[in-house]
Amino acid sequence: METRQIQDTIQMIEEEHLDIRTITMGISLLDCIDGDSKRACQRIYDKITTKAKNLVTVAEEIEREYGVPIVNKRISVTPIALVAAASDTDNYVDFAVTLDKAATDLGIDIIGGFSALVQKGYQSGDRKLINSIPEALKNTSRVCSSINVGSTRAGINMDAVQEVGQIVKKIAAINPQKCMNLVAFCNAVEDNPFMAGAFHGVGEADCxxxxxxxxxxxxxxxxxxxxxxxxxxxxxxxxxxxxxxxxxxxxxxxxxxxxxxxxxxxxxxxxxxxxxxxxxxxxxxxxxxxxxxxxxxxxxxxxxxxxxxxxxxxxxxxxxxxxxxxxxxxxxxxxxxxxxxxxxxxxxxxxxxxxxxxxxxxxxxxxxxxxxxxxxxxxxxxxxxxxxxxxxxxxxxxxxxxxxxxxxxxxxxxxxxxxxxxxxxxxxxxxxxxxxxxxxxxxxxxx
Amino acid sequence: MKIIITVVGNDKVGIVASVSKQLAERNVNIIDMSQTLMHGSFTMMLMGEFTTDKTSFDTVQKSLTELGQSIGVDIHTQRQELFDAIQKI
Missing domain, CATH: 3.20.70.20 (Anaerobic Ribonucleotide-triphosphate Reductase Large Chain)
Known part of the structure; x- marks a missing residue:
């Protein structure tokens, strides 16, 4: 038994704030796409609450057994601009509310993925999602949103850059604190566990x-x-x-x-x-x-x-x-x-x-x-x-x-x-x- | 399952006895132990081992935490893999 090493480890946790900042479960919602937006939301809720049913329990078990705090239990999902694009609605607030409800019911701290990837241009769902962000953040407490406006491969979408400025101002007019739930990226990554920018990329596994x-x-x-x-x-x-x-x-x-x-x-x-x-x-x-x-x-x-x-x-x-x-x-x-x-x-x-x-x-x-x-x-x-x-x-x-x-x-x-x-x-x-x-x-x- | 138990607090009569008694009652075998006084504090580390058909981690941890509260020392119980993961390549 290496007592010095045990002491070092305990000191790192007790006195130096060593912790796991987040355990983030990435969940693909591509199989929840539906022409009917209500049905799509139901499928999203069902998938998240099934896949992440035990996330908080398991995280708490690990905290207890190993003595390492896990500060946040989070979920990231496929960018909603992709998932909602096929649905018969121009307003994606219901999708955000669905994410929020799933997170609340599971005891998850934050859920990310109310997102659009527009580094090279807009598909039909992107503009609808971006326009829905202020109201979506107003009506939810655990949802995070992100917009990727540029990349080394694609350059910078300056239309999106202009739009982000306007959206941030709109959110601030409702409640400045909600601005911390929105991040705009260049070269966003698909496996980021940190918020506000976490989303589950389309190249990722199902969960x-x-x-x-x-x-x-x-x-x-x-x-x-x-x-x-x-x-x-x-x-x-x-x-x-x-x-x-x-x-x-x-x-x-x-x-x-x-x-x-x-x-x-x-x-x-x-x-x-x-x-x-x-x-x-x-x-x-x-x-x-x-x-x-x-x-x-x-x-x-x-x-x-x-x-x-x-x-x-x-x-x-x-x-x-x-x-x-x-x-x-x-x-x-x-x-x-x-x-x-x-x-x-x-x-x-x-x-x-x-x-x-x-x-x-x-x-x-x-x-x-x-x-x-x-x-x-x-x-x-x-x-x-x-x-x-x-x-x-x-x-x-x-x-x-x-x-x-x-x-x-x-x-x-x-x-x-x-x-x-x-x-x-x-x-x-x-x-x-x-x-x-x-x-x-x-x-x-x-x- | 191997666990590391650390006991820290003001030195007094009977700490080792009460911790080891508790472990014996829970069917936890002590396979290593070390005890010292650091900066005036009593510090003890034990490596314990048990089989999950005899007791559970939660039971052992809970009983030791309660014991610590009753005799006025801090007792932490953690699974041993954490220490290996951090300190060994």
Whole structure:
């Protein structure tokens, strides 16, 4: 019995917030497509509640037996824009309500997949879905929505970029907090277990289990032991720690897969922070040697962190997938919030940081009078970073209605609160209005 | 099934006795144990083994948690695979 190793493991869980951030069951709804929308909704409800019947029970059993918290139990489904396209309705709100009811009845935290993939253009269901998003989010509490507006292979759909700006403003007019349930992507991935962007891709199996791990606190504690050492040592320490963290995800995923009799999909190697003290990606960057996240050097530190997490994690599990990188949401990370409040971190610096990690400008509150065009412009910039760098990028922006720079908006619980950040007031009106598509970059032509 | 039991709390007479008695009553065989004082706290780790026809994980965990509450120490019971997964390649 290796007592030192047992102590280390218990310390990681008890004191350093090591947990499984999410166990996400991906469920294909392609076999629920029906011309009659009511029948389609019934089939969707039946399939989800059958496949995921034991998800929460099994997750709780594993938590109890292994002593590792599983913070969220989630479901992702086939993008509803595809599933609903054949149905005889122009309004997809009933589909969202059906997802919400299934999630509620199962005790699932969040269900993702009220989504459209429009990187190259719209099929008939896409526009209907996008137009239904504000009302769908208004009428549900557990549904998450996503729109993929671009990809390295297809370029950027600027019509969709324009539309996302308008939709975000419409949601904010109803309830700004609902904006956190919508994310717009470039290069969205089909096996992402994290919300708001999880959906079950059409290339996936009928039903799979995907895991999202966490553990910023564990990495920070490990780095506290190598103060003043070179970057070689820092990178090596992160790799070793990421290996341990990922092994927990692999173990829990394997057990869940066996007990649920569902194939194990992937482990997403992401460092996902929470607002809890000591569970912050910003604090890791500061431990590496920055006075505050946002200081010059932040992007380099984050690039190294992100890369070392992947190198350590990749050997610890059989299949890596999802977003796999360090998340830098503002509202969900106490260190990020502190840096914004102290004027050490701007949207522009965050944008630079998103070029070297996943996933994008996440959970960022902007003044309530931020225009739809500005939001579209921010999305276009993020999408361009993703398209050119062959990586996933996204925006999840919250126009804080009635609030201005320096005010604060609270999302509650795991989602934290966000200081309202300054956005350039210079407008991209004509740029956004052009529409059409930004062509795919030259390096996308690999065949 | 192998389990790791960790007991942490203020040192006092009878902790080892009461934990091992409880395990014996539940048909859990102790196959390894280690005990020390760390930062003034009594810390004990045991590796136990049982067959599921004699008892269940939930029963053992529940009885140990209740014992911990009654004698004023924290007792955690976890399945052993977790520790191997994290610490071994």
């Amino acid at each position: 799979v289990i995907n895991m999202g791990i966490s553990g910023p606190g564990v990495v920070k504690r490990a780095l506290e032991q190598v103060k003043g050492e070179s970057f070689d040592v820092v990178a090596e320490t992160i790799k070793k720690t990421a290996f341990k963290v990922t092994r927990v995800g692999q173990l829990v995923g394997q057990i869940a897969s066996q007990r649920l009799d569902v194939p194990f999909g992937i482990v997403d190697l992401s460092l996902a922070p929470t607002p809890a003290p000591g569970d912050s990606v910003a604090e890791i960057l500061e431990e590496i040697g920055l006075d505050s996240v946002g200081a010059p050097g932040t992007t380099a530190a984050l690039a190294m962190l992100n890369d070392a997490v992947k190198k350590g994690g990749i050997m610890a599990c059989s299949h890596v997938g999802g977003l796999s990188g360090a998340f830098i949401p503002v509202s969900e990370d106490a260190g990020m919030i502190k840096a914004v409040q102290a004027n050490n971190l701007s949207i522009e610096k965050l944008e630079a940081m998103t070029a070297v990690c996943s996933v994008g400008l996440d959970m960022i509150a902007v003044p309530g009078d931020t225009t739809a065009q500005t939001i579209s412009g921010i999305l276009a910039d993020e999408a361009a970073i993703g398209m050119i760098n062959n990586k996933t990028t996204a925006i999840r922006i919250i126009p804080a209605t009635g609030k201005k720079v320096g005010d604060d908006i609270n999302f509650g619980g795991l989602f934290g609160h966000a200081p309202v950040m300054k956005v350039s007031e210079s407008q991209p009106t004509e740029f956004v209005a052009r529409g059409g598509r930004i062509p795919a970059p030259i390096h996308s032509f690999k065949n």
